[in-house]
Amino acid sequence: MNWIETLRAGAEAVRAHRMRSLLTMLGIVIGIASVILTVGFGQGAQQQVRDEIDALGSNLLIVSPGSATDSGGLRGGFGSATTLTLEDATAIADDTAAPDVRRVAPTTSSSVSLAAGETNWTTSLVGTTTSWADVRARTLTSGRFFTADEIASGAHVAVLGPDTASELFAVGSPVGRTVTVAGQQLTVIGVLDSSGASDSGSSEDDQAILPISTAKALTGATSGSVSTIYVEATSQETLSAAYQEVESLLATRHRVTAAEADFGISTQESLVETANSTNKTLTVLLTGIAAISLLVGGVGVMNIMLVSVTERIREIGLRKALGATPRVIGRQFLVEASMLGLVGGVVGLLVGVVGSWVLPPLIDQPITLSALAVGAALLTSLGLGVGFGVYPASRAARLTPIDALRSE
């Protein structure tokens, strides 16, 4: 009995018990689909983080308040501590104290409601200085950025992110029009270009940038504290030198050692790592759960194949009496189990692919399918079928013809 015959016989047996085969495959389908989706979810999240951080601007150091043991600088949360001040930013900008630093942009950040006519929109209000656009590598599609004079005078002007602008002003150019914040009127003087972060709705495209003095006045902040200081190094090569200059400068100013620092400095790399390590934990956890469901699916295949061997024991006896060798019988059951696994895997793959189109808008997370994950899923499902089919198949193969024929 050659392989084609064996495959045909396997397909026949799977089809003969259609409902049972379907239910058996369901375990594999769910397992494979969830593995594909969780791995895709993890990869999508990594790509998203990478895009967002790339869009932050090159040669960038991000100084945030919080303990230095939070190496990533993210966990302290922007603005959760108030140890950084405008004076810190001014000191870093000093060419003699930190020669490898080109520009500095201190920022404050808070959430506010903007109004333009009848339209209301809640966004983050960022107060900063003139160098912000350069430090963050942002350009404007229309209008202009604010000037040092406007900062000095606390002028009521605002630069809007592209998403913010389109939310507030559906038609016409926003430049020159008025938005209201906390009862105060601001003139829109410019609109930012999109940050280039892959997904839409990124906070980088939805914010209102104000002179830092104006932002403080509007939000009623009196202290000189800032939530983040963005520092641009003179080049990629001087990034680590700039890092050390900023670190020692701030440690001196805050009268702490580097080990007990009340601030954190992160680079793009460290941000990517931190974000990815959080994502990775989640992905590993989810993938683990998905893998367990795959395993359960495999046990389901084994269970059904054992039932099938018992149920078809007379058939096995007859086939042996007519000349089927143990090897042929074993192979037949193994092929049947592998088919359950593989067909389940293919269906699971389809479900996963459909899921990767349907789910992202719902969960607001991109899902990236990779050829590797797809190939691995198919191999795994086949492997599960074979792996969990071996025992039932060898049981069928080992039956003596007379015992099989005589059983009722």
Add this chain to the structure above:
Amino acid sequence: MSTTPISPPIIAIEGIRKTYRTGSLEFEALCGIDTTIREGEYVAVVGPSGSGKSTLMNILGCLDNPTVGGYHLAGEDVSTMSEAQLAEVRNRRIGFVFQQFNLLAGLPAWRNVELPLVYAGLPRHERRDRAVAALERVGLGDRTENRPGELSGGQQQRVAVARALVTEPAMILADEPTGNLDSRSTADVLDLLDALHDAGRTIVLITHEKDVAARAGRNLVISDGRIVSDTPAVRAGAPA
């Protein structure tokens, strides 16, 4: 047509014993059987229920191993063969007809008949041709596509006979092939076996019925696991 005493033995068994073990109980179903069956013989095995007929038949059919004893089938020593080798011997030399027909319910008649040819490794189109030819030989040329459930008991047993003869085996073993049939179907099946015998096949058949046994050339009577008589049957045509 009939056999001559000088035809070579197809079955030669010597000192066959079979002991069944159920828990701590041992039961000797066969207590030393020696016999020789020559090519072209038609042998009926008769005896009371529980005497060991089926046990003997299973050993002759290489479906079961004797506890002790030697067995040469067509000159080959099968008592030392592996299960894979035995499967090949069964496929090549033996056609089985069972009391319970043992057809696969999901397959149409011709697919049931072709099964031995599948394991013999014949290509598909040739299998189909031969299966259909075998069904025509048993008078079921118009029932090739019917599943067993759509056939009468007699027709089902004829499908089983077609399956037994499709490989042109030298020997047909039939364990009470008419046990589940009425007299009309019994006559059909026995006529088929007669025709096969006339064509030179060796036939060994177990039966309870006197008139069935009478058709055979030779009667082996078994009682309590022993051959108690080995005689030419009443009917003419027995070997000299």
